[in-house]
Amino acid sequence: xxxxxxxxxxxxxxxxxxxxxxxxxxxxxxxxxxxxxxxxxxxxxxxxxxxxxxxxxxxxxxxxxxxxxxxxxxxxxxxxxxxxxxxxxxxxxxxxxxxxxxxxxxxxxxxxxxxxxxxxxxxxxxxxxxxxxxxxxxxxxxxxxxxxxxxxxxxxxxxxxxxxxxxxxxxxxxxxxxxxxxxxxxxxxxxxxxxxxxxxxxxxxxxxxxxxxxxxxxxxxxxxxxxxxxxxxxxxxxxxxxxxxxxxxxxxxxxxxxxxxxxxxxxxxxxxxxxxxxxxxxxxxxxxxxxxxxxxxxxxxxxxxxxxxxxxxxxxxxxxxxxxxxxxxxxxxxxxxxxxxxxxxxxxxxxxxxxxxxxxxxxxxxxxxxxxxxxxxxxxxxxxxxxxxxxxxxxxxxxxxxxxxxxxxxxxxxxxxxxxxxxxxxxxxxxxxxxxxxxxxxxxxxxxxxxxxxxxxxxxxxxxxxxxxxxxxxxxxxxxxxxxxxxxxxxxxxxxxxxxxxxxxxxxxxxxxxxxxxxxxxxxxxxxx
Numbered sequence: 001x002x003x004x005x006x007x008x009x010x011x012x013x014x015x016x017x018x019x020x021x022x023x024x025x026x027x028x029x030x031x032x033x034x035x036x037x038x039x040x041x042x043x044x045x046x047x048x049x050x051x052x053x054x055x056x057x058x059x060x061x062x063x064x065x066x067x068x069x070x071x072x073x074x075x076x077x078x079x080x081x082x083x084x085x086x087x088x089x090x091x092x093x094x095x096x097x098x099x100x101x102x103x104x105x106x107x108x109x110x111x112x113x114x115x116x117x118x119x120x121x122x123x124x125x126x127x128x129x130x131x132x133x134x135x136x137x138x139x140x141x142x143x144x145x146x147x148x149x150x151x152x153x154x155x156x157x158x159x160x161x162x163x164x165x166x167x168x169x170x171x172x173x174x175x176x177x178x179x180x181x182x183x184x185x186x187x188x189x190x191x192x193x194x195x196x197x198x199x200x201x202x203x204x205x206x207x208x209x210x211x212x213x214x215x216x217x218x219x220x221x222x223x224x225x226x227x228x229x230x231x232x233x234x235x236x237x238x239x240x241x242x243x244x245x246x247x248x249x250x251x252x253x254x255x256x257x258x259x260x261x262x263x264x265x266x267x268x269x270x271x272x273x274x275x276x277x278x279x280x281x282x283x284x285x286x287x288x289x290x291x292x293x294x295x296x297x298x299x300x301x302x303x304x305x306x307x308x309x310x311x312x313x314x315x316x317x318x319x320x321x322x323x324x325x326x327x328x329x330x331x332x333x334x335x336x337x338x339x340x341x342x343x344x345x346x347x348x349x350x351x352x353x354x355x356x357x358x359x360x361x362x363x364x365x366x367x368x369x370x371x372x373x374x375x376x377x378x379x380x381x382x383x384x385x386x387x388x389x390x391x392x393x394x395x396x397x398x399x400x401x402x403x404x405x406x407x408x409x410x411x412x413x414x415x416x417x418x419x420x421x422x423x424x425x426x427x428x429x430x431x432x433x434x435x436x437x438x439x440x441x442x443x444x445x446x447x448x449x450x451x452x453x454x455x456x457x458x459x460x461x462x463x464x465x466x467x468x469x470x471x472x473x474x475x476x477x478x479x480x481x482x483x484x485x486x487x488x489x490x491x492x493x494x495x496x497x498x499x500x501x502x503x504x505x506x507x508x509x510x511x512x513x514x515x516x517x518x519x520x521x522x523x524x525x526x527x528x529x
Contacts, residue, residue, distance in 0.1 A: 244277065
């Protein structure tokens with residue numbers, strides 16, 4: 001790593017004082033354990049006993065804890081953390097450079113954004129890590145190095161080093177590397193460990209400082225914190241923080257199983273479960289006196305093998321289904337004797353894509369992770385749709401829940417407005433067409449199959465306490481709600497059910513159906529407290 005060439009320098013550079021080098025670690029949240037924790041989570045769910053045993057050994061024994069700390073320091077701190085710095089550097093449009101050299105006191109000579117170069121020999125680099133590793137920050141893309149004694153280091157061929165974008169770079173033997181390249185050059189990691197440690201000592205993050213300790217308690221505490229924060233981030237990303245929580249209770253391995261669970265699927269399956277659980281709380285399907293969120297324990301989680309025996313959406317529901325009840329019936333997802341499945345008293349089958357006739361409306365957008373479902377004479381495009389249907393049609397009359405029909409209107413099957421409401425998409429800010437199904441009498445090509453749906457307008461979002469939805473079928477539109485009366489007749493529906501009616505108006509207005517249903521529809525008699 002000894003530069004041997006000399007580069008002629010630009011002339012006319014204005015004198016400048018040496019600026020202080022920016023700290024390599026500034027934001028407290030740069031320390032991200034997501035990559036190693038994800039790997040450890042896969043170890044925790046491995047079907048290989050030796051892999052799981054190795055993980056447990058690392059967690060619970062002093063020797064392995066020390067070894068794990070070493071792995072964290074070399075791999076996480078020196079590679080993944082540097083990768084995070086790279087991302088942060090891009091956000092502030094600066095180039096952080098780690099320079100590997102045999103010089104004892106190198107300088108970096110760079111071109112300023114104004115176009116003028118620093119005065120030779122440039123700015124002195126800061127020592128970083130082991131001997132021969134130095135750190136510098138430059139605000140522009142062109143630079144060279146010098147030992148201050150007449151020797152210059154530049155790209156082979158006599159050109160300046162030129163970087164295309166802000167970020168973190170490593171200059172080694174005339175080559176410019178990125179953080180990801182260190183994964184293939186593990187021998188370089190120990191050279192930057194000391195600099196990483198020194199930077200972490202100055203960082204404000206307590207979690208960064210914790211990793212500098214060497215006790216088993218520190219390692220376990222750090223792992224627990226990392227696992228918990230990983231889970232918290234995943235829950236926020238999936239929009240589950242108000243309905244679902246995970247009880248780690250000091251169990252690192254249990255927490256890693258939660259990490260693995262939350263990483264299954266595309267994310268939409270979890271978001272759908274969140275919407276379902278919000279309604280389940282309103283309809284009182286959760287355990288008596290249970291408040292949000294619903295808590296899961298690690299010992300209730302399935303093995304990876306058992307989880308992947310089901311489509312993802314069904315497997316995710318199975319994790320929480322045993323905690324829901326309708327009356328005395330458990331709503332756990334169970335295997336039925338006939339090769340199908342059962343929730344409560346309802347038996348159903350998965351309909352593979354190949355069993356749907358060519359051109360069937362449910363072939364478009366079919367998801368093997370959330371497959372079509374056959375329930376008696378009804379065909380649903382997905383398990384999620386079937387699940388919401390059970391909630392809104394069969395499980396909604398729990399004791400103490402005031403679920404009722406408020407108003408209905410016969411629009412007619414041939415009315416194009418009705419057809420649009422039945423088939424066109426609805427933006428989530430207005431509602432969700434969570435339930436879609438066809439009554440085809442178990443005859444998939446049946447030409448006269450009726451198409452029905454349920455459009456949920458309230459209760460699926462965080463902080464909503466009223467469940468309200470429209471049933472659309474056989475040419476009729478009906479409004480169901482759990483909202484308590486705000487006024488008695490002869491007050492208008494808007495005055496009596498302000499939250500539900502307001503939400504329904506917003507959904508029906510784009511289809512031109514608002515007045516037909518709300519203002520001219522048939523109000524169900526006897527609606528009073």
